[in-house]
Amino acid sequence: MKVMQLLPELNSGGVERGTLEIAHALVNQGHQSVVVSHGGRLVPQLEAEGSKHVQLAIHKKSLSSLLQIRPLRQLIIQEQPDILHVRSRVPAWLTHFALKGILKSKRPHLVSTVHGFYSVNRYSAIMTQAENVIAVSDSVVSYIKDNYPEWPNREITRIYRGIDPKAFPHNYQPSAEWLQQVYLDYPQLENKLLICLPGRITRLKGHETLLRIMAHLKQAYPHVHAVVVGGADMKKQAYLRELEQSVQDQDLVDQVTFVGHRSDIRKWLALSDLVLSLSSQAETFGRTTLEALSLGTPVIGWNRGGVAEILSVLYPKGLIDVNDQTHLIQCIEEHIQSRHSVPVVNQFSLDDMCQQTIQLYQKIIK
Structure with missing residues (x-):
């Protein structure tokens, strides 16, 4: 046909x-x-x-x-x-x-x-x-x-x-060369527990929620660092500047790094200890959530839309009632304090x- x-x-x-x-x-x-x-x-x-x-x-x-x-x-x-x-x-x-x-x-x-x-x-x-x-x-x-x-x-x-499970294999690790380059470009990330927020820079993706989380965590967990993986198109440059100013205002320069648009998202998801899905609107599917879980990286996200459908099947402990900031921070702290394993993904x-x-x-x- x-x-x-x-x-x-x-x-x-x-x-x-x-x-x-x-x-x-x-x-x-x-x-x-x-x-x-x-x-x-x-x-x-x-x-x-x-x-x-x-x-x-x-x-x-x-x-x-x-x-x-x-x-x-x-x-x-x-x-x-x-x-x-x-x-x-x-x-x-x-x-x-x-x-x-x-x-x-x-x-x-x-x-x-x-x-x-x-x-x-x-x-x-x-x-x-x-x-x-x-x-x-x-x-x-x-x-x-x-x-x-x-x-x-x-x-x-x-x-x-x-997704192709061969493209996002369980327990995949980036190469030593890639890691070396990352730590050359972003030395502040080395020897840190990394929380990743993937996605383009828009008001829908939950960046402001991430900054509030990091402000809450920075005293008790100085070894925790947030990485924002995603670029801002021309129309969103003002919002990116607004976020960067908020990082300055909240004294989070040592806790948050924006790495911009990356074609090596698989490596960033694998490098991260935890991935967040904090979109302020329901997502229809949540591909990045699935990719991270397939790699073996835990994901915490709001209980709505396609992300909830994926998490409920593959990693239900990562589901958080929408806008329940207290439970969200508690769940993140639990993941910081002890490593959580993700089962091998055979669905989707x-x-x-x-x-x-x-x-x-x-x-x-x-």
Whole structure:
């Protein structure tokens, strides 16, 4: 079969990564894979793994994007895919209008994946109007059913995102060379118990909560150090400066280090003694939580969304009632005082995700 996936761009992020993973699995099983996006730094990898990439400007929330409807319709007619898989709202709307100009008997089957808890409105509803809707967690299934009950006939399939356990092996350790370079760049991290907060710099990720935690811990546990792994894009530079000023104001310079965007996140998660998930909004899945646990690093996080679904299965002692700061600090202190082991992770695998997705495609076609 031929599957065409559509998303805004191919730079970084969970949507982009999932697109590449499904494309790779399709090619490996002898199917044809086409991906439509505005392009990005992941295109060479996509093409090297056997998929075809078509560049169209389907990434802007702008009226100018409507100019892409006709080229997209022509592309669909030319490629004749069996499945169209839309992964974001702008591409979903453009696909919706493109298909209106194609005879029903000639249209491919339409699948969507709801990756996020989008704002509830007519614009977001387009993601629930495919022939089959994939939800990346049970939390997303509930979000769809609660907010779009007017679409009762849409089939919703929960397919968890997954990771390759070989890429995040239990008890993995970074190389001596990497560690040496880290301690050259950040000497303040050596011989410290490291608490990691991974994720880009935004107000949603819980950085201010982390600073409050470190202010509480610094007297009793001077050997504990927090590492913030994630960069700030141009729009978030002011917030980064605000956080850095807060570090100064709370006298946490010796307790908190920002290392910016890193492509070696696996090594940072493995180096850390504890990983936190403190997002102020529920996450639909929580891939970094899963990656850390797969490596054997304990994770403590709020009991909501996809993170809670992962922790409840793999590391329930890391679940904290939302915004219960007292219990959060108690749990962190317990992990500081004694080492906690994480069982080997056998769930939420990349193979399962890919197989379930391809089986859904085949079921739809049949």
